[in-house]
Amino acid sequence: MAVNEGVSSLSDHLFGSGMAVYAAAMLGYAAEFAFSRLGTRGAAAQATDADAAAAEVPAARVGADQPAVLVGVGGAAASEALGGDAVADPDASALAAARAREIEAVRQRDRAAHSLAGGNDGDVQVPVRARWVGRVAVILTVLGWALHLSSVVTRGIAADRVPWGNMYEYSSMICLIAVTTFLGLLTRHNVRWLGVFVMVPVVLYLGFAGTVLYVAPGPLVPALNSYWLKIHVVGAIVSSGVFLVSAVTTLLFLLKERWENRLAEVAAGRAEASRAMQNRGGIVMRLPSSAALDALTYRVIAFAFPIWTFAIIAGAIWAEAAWGRYWGWDPKETWSFITWVCYAAYLHARATAGWRGRRAAAISLVAFTALFVDYYLVNLVITGLHSYAGV
Amino acid sequence: MTSSTQSSTTSLDADPPADVDPPADVDAPVDADAPGGAEQADGASVGFDPDPAASRRLPDGHAGGGARGSGGASASGLGRNPALALAIRSWRQLTSMRTALLLLFLLALAAVPGSLLPQRNINPMRVEQYLSDHQTVGPLLDRLSGFDVFAAPWFAAIYLLLFISLIGCLSSRIRWHARALFTAPPKAPARPGRLPGGSAWESPLPPAEATAAARTALRGRRFRASATATDARRPDGTPDHSVAAEKGYLRETGNLVFHVALVGLLAAVGFGSWFGYSGTTLVVTGDGFANTLISYDQFTGGKLVNTAKLRPFSLTLDRFAATYEPNGEPADFRADVTYAPDLDTPTRQATVRVNHPLVLGDTKVYLIGHGYAPHFVLRDARGRTVWQGNVPCTPRDGMFTSTCTVKIPDAGLPPLGAQRVPQQLAFSGVFTPTTRLDPTHGYVSIYPAARAPGLTITGFVGNLHVDEGIPQNVYTVNTKDMRQLTLSGPAGAGRTAQVLALDNPGQRTLTGLPAGMRLEADSVAEFATFQVKSDPFKGEALLFSVLIILGLIASLRVRRRRVWVRATPAAGGGSTVEIGGLSRSHGDGFAAELGQLTTLVRDATVPVGAGPSTATDVTGTEDGGAATAPRGTQPRAAAADGAASRESEREH
Numbered sequence A: 001m002a003v004n005e006g007v008s009s010l011s012d013h014l015f016g017s018g019m020a021v022y023a024a025a026m027l028g029y030a031a032e033f034a035f036s037r038l039g040t041r042g043a044a045a046q047a048t049d050a051d052a053a054a055a056e057v058p059a060a061r062v063g064a065d066q067p068a069v070l071v072g073v074g075g076a077a078a079s080e081a082l083g084g085d086a087v088a089d090p091d092a093s094a095l096a097a098a099r100a101r102e103i104e105a106v107r108q109r110d111r112a113a114h115s116l117a118g119g120n121d122g123d124v125q126v127p128v129r130a131r132w133v134g135r136v137a138v139i140l141t142v143l144g145w146a147l148h149l150s151s152v153v154t155r156g157i158a159a160d161r162v163p164w165g166n167m168y169e170y171s172s173m174i175c176l177i178a179v180t181t182f183l184g185l186l187t188r189h190n191v192r193w194l195g196v197f198v199m200v201p202v203v204l205y206l207g208f209a210g211t212v213l214y215v216a217p218g219p220l221v222p223a224l225n226s227y228w229l230k231i232h233v234v235g236a237i238v239s240s241g242v243f244l245v246s247a248v249t250t251l252l253f254l255l256k257e258r259w260e261n262r263l264a265e266v267a268a269g270r271a272e273a274s275r276a277m278q279n280r281g282g283i284v285m286r287l288p289s290s291a292a293l294d295a296l297t298y299r300v301i302a303f304a305f306p307i308w309t310f311a312i313i314a315g316a317i318w319a320e321a322a323w324g325r326y327w328g329w330d331p332k333e334t335w336s337f338i339t340w341v342c343y344a345a346y347l348h349a350r351a352t353a354g355w356r357g358r359r360a361a362a363i364s365l366v367a368f369t370a371l372f373v374d375y376y377l378v379n380l381v382i383t384g385l386h387s388y389a390g391v
Numbered sequence B: 001m002t003s004s005t006q007s008s009t010t011s012l013d014a015d016p017p018a019d020v021d022p023p024a025d026v027d028a029p030v031d032a033d034a035p036g037g038a039e040q041a042d043g044a045s046v047g048f049d050p051d052p053a054a055s056r057r058l059p060d061g062h063a064g065g066g067a068r069g070s071g072g073a074s075a076s077g078l079g080r081n082p083a084l085a086l087a088i089r090s091w092r093q094l095t096s097m098r099t100a101l102l103l104l105f106l107l108a109l110a111a112v113p114g115s116l117l118p119q120r121n122i123n124p125m126r127v128e129q130y131l132s133d134h135q136t137v138g139p140l141l142d143r144l145s146g147f148d149v150f151a152a153p154w155f156a157a158i159y160l161l162l163f164i165s166l167i168g169c170l171s172s173r174i175r176w177h178a179r180a181l182f183t184a185p186p187k188a189p190a191r192p193g194r195l196p197g198g199s200a201w202e203s204p205l206p207p208a209e210a211t212a213a214a215r216t217a218l219r220g221r222r223f224r225a226s227a228t229a230t231d232a233r234r235p236d237g238t239p240d241h242s243v244a245a246e247k248g249y250l251r252e253t254g255n256l257v258f259h260v261a262l263v264g265l266l267a268a269v270g271f272g273s274w275f276g277y278s279g280t281t282l283v284v285t286g287d288g289f290a291n292t293l294i295s296y297d298q299f300t301g302g303k304l305v306n307t308a309k310l311r312p313f314s315l316t317l318d319r320f321a322a323t324y325e326p327n328g329e330p331a332d333f334r335a336d337v338t339y340a341p342d343l344d345t346p347t348r349q350a351t352v353r354v355n356h357p358l359v360l361g362d363t364k365v366y367l368i369g370h371g372y373a374p375h376f377v378l379r380d381a382r383g384r385t386v387w388q389g390n391v392p393c394t395p396r397d398g399m400f401t402s403t404c405t406v407k408i409p410d411a412g413l414p415p416l417g418a419q420r421v422p423q424q425l426a427f428s429g430v431f432t433p434t435t436r437l438d439p440t441h442g443y444v445s446i447y448p449a450a451r452a453p454g455l456t457i458t459g460f461v462g463n464l465h466v467d468e469g470i471p472q473n474v475y476t477v478n479t480k481d482m483r484q485l486t487l488s489g490p491a492g493a494g495r496t497a498q499v500l501a502l503d504n505p506g507q508r509t510l511t512g513l514p515a516g517m518r519l520e521a522d523s524v525a526e527f528a529t530f531q532v533k534s535d536p537f538k539g540e541a542l543l544f545s546v547l548i549i550l551g552l553i554a555s556l557r558v559r560r561r562r563v564w565v566r567a568t569p570a571a572g573g574g575s576t577v578e579i580g581g582l583s584r585s586h587g588d589g590f591a592a593e594l595g596q597l598t599t600l601v602r603d604a605t606v607p608v609g610a611g612p613s614t615a616t617d618v619t620g621t622e623d624g625g626a627a628t629a630p631r632g633t634q635p636r637a638a639a640a641d642g643a644a645s646r647e648s649e650r651e652h
Ligand code: HEM
Pocket: A341, A344, A347, A348, A351, B001, B002, B003, B004, B008, B010, B011, B012, B013, B094, B095, B096, B097, B100, B104, B162, B163, B165, B166, B167, B169, B170, B255, B259, B262, B555, B556
């Protein structure tokens, strides 16, 4: 099982060029993001009447700007939805007001979903040139992804085995999956705004993997040579790459949510608008609504969670074959379990009043931290039975 | 626990408020069959309890969340018995989603020390090391079960509470879900067309026929649809012609399967640890063992294992082969064995490898280690063999430098003095499979295979204290009452240490032992360490694991959605048909699905050739009739989507 030196160095070159192309894509996304202007109500008014949606979608932001007015509007809508008869009842007016708020919440989320599905373009105006830069960035991402994928494949060829046998290889694969997730999301939703936020951690992570964690390809130790292990590791890597994206969107959610709360304070006259707000600038302002970010985070985690569950179970099957016990609370297993429990807690939190939103987001970050501990601290600091522990 | 499938505000979906119940006059029936949730109790929900009065009608059952199944019926009697009330209240508290969340967190937190502190079940040696390194905190941690976290009472308390909570809420959730599966979906609101994405049109059919047609159409799409009875009345006395349809029950089913399987998995793990056992044994090539307690070097059994009745298999190690990479990293190990799966069964051959155990029913034999066992022969002055045997040596490093201890209590030397102190022999040495003389470290091993086996050895004579009933470690020798021998051998005469080359007949014998005896190390065999494991509940654990995944996928992927159709009489014998629907999550294509259903129902209620019907847009409360689309049936959301995509075309 000799290592093919030529292919091995080809893999390293592909890795390096993939990373460089990612970095260029990252700059492209950043440029598009930076040069986009926020659509204001004025801008919306400029839009021709034919573009009904242009008038409708920015209303999500108007909602944040002027909650009081919207409650009024919602109230009207609510009484209509009630069929008119409820308003006549004096007892029902408080009820109607409460319902108005509910309905407004529905609307907001409806729009959030729209802006998730159709892009937040209604909200943000992007000059044509910046848009081109963004499109080029997507092309670069695809190109970088192809280079990155080839690097992983050639690495496998060089070592004559599956290319996920050590921490360098895991890290590379996790980044590959994170980029795949982003590209996958991009095919269904307009989430180009997410590009820069995904590419920054990916490029940093790849840099870390290519320098600190790098090892020349070599064979696997016998304990790793099992097809359950291959399945298990693929599951773990895929879910981790997707979780990485969820951590990014969670952070963005927290940022945006704080911003929206501040905006509400300003609108209610309880706080001064910051310079960035007055300029209608600030990166945060250009993000989609916190509701859309929250929904996106949930979807990404709900996608990854069953895969992570599967990875743990496949790992248990492998452990059973290799060590004769399917679960032994080895540090790696313990932290996988902690990660799993934390993500389950996230899903439960989303279904529990008072835990939704910010607290659920905090849990998502705690869970991602546990995942990080599982991958790196356990290997580098705490070592267990897992024979690849210790790089 | 909120298990609510219906009015519970939430759902884990992307979009909680979509869970709203129809904001019209249907609250009571809808809510009444909903379990309700902790959310309502907290009052913190976004508030999709459609009518606060409705929750007032279901006082405690509602507030307690999942406990309604047990407490709902007796809720009215609560006030009378404070103890019962307290019990019911705490039960509800325990089975609430909030508590489950808290317990999940506690469980994660409790597992952390188990990975940071050394654990007895994984590496008892490191625990001892830790205890001797940390004289003050060590014993304290030990008292708090810090080194047996996963067997600690507090750890068990957390997961048992979690599972009691789970079982508690599951029992009622299963009941509700079963009921939901057998009852009609909640009735249509007054104006379904006013729900987001709803629409309305004129149909030439009378209301009863229109609803029947709509029901058939929805059923065709595998919705569970039920139409109101012909004589049904609205609260205001007008006839009620409506269809309520729902799809996606698999979501809740999957969720229940997931949680039930979680309980099942815990049970399987628990039973497995009660009825399972594991033992390790070392077998030198050519030897064998039988599955009895005494064959094991180490044995741990569950509380309910009958050690007298272990499965009676036996096994002989015919050959052990290890191969290595050029740098000494292991490449493959295999142990060829002959075994008899049971008493009086014919023997069979098998190969045991790492990751490939020998399977005997629910008992498995794993290859977990290997090493070298040099063969020694002790001869007396006349050349007769006094003792011989393979002595397994403990590997110390990756190159299989191994520590050997040879104890020969019956060397035939007469006891000394009036006390009759036994005269026994012992040798301790270092075995090196591929021996090389290193200028600084002496004889070392440079490769794990036995290419140039060597043994650096010293000898002792005296009292080994082996016959005194005190268990001894076979791998160490206590030389307190022994005298070191001066030996003759390859290194010359009168030395305390000799180096034997096992491959070289001229350089592998020690002479100068007491009574003229000589010790020859004439060959080396390999040994394998096997671990025998029995877990009779492994199969169940696997089954529940699979159910966990299947349940999860259903519960996270399936979307639950409802569609309502209402027909009201219109002038000329026809009717106005309204359609509307809700999904628990938005942005997942429900708008498009509703659009399709709308077309479907419209085509069913407006027969071909009936002439163009006039569309009434009842939805344009806000976008000023923007939704009026071709054929007048384009639902609002779809219109918005269309506009959005138009816009993205423009902008891209
Ligand atoms: C080890 C413990 C637990 C784990 C890992 C766990 C996991 C999960 C997961 C992953 C979901 C998400 C499914 C979905 O989104 O539909 C879920 C939902 C749910 N869990 Fe658990 N659960 C646990 C314990 C409990 C307990 C103790 C309860 C009840 C007291 C509970 C009640 C629920 C309910 C009601 C839902 C559905 C939420 C909804 O769809 O509105 N779970 N659980």
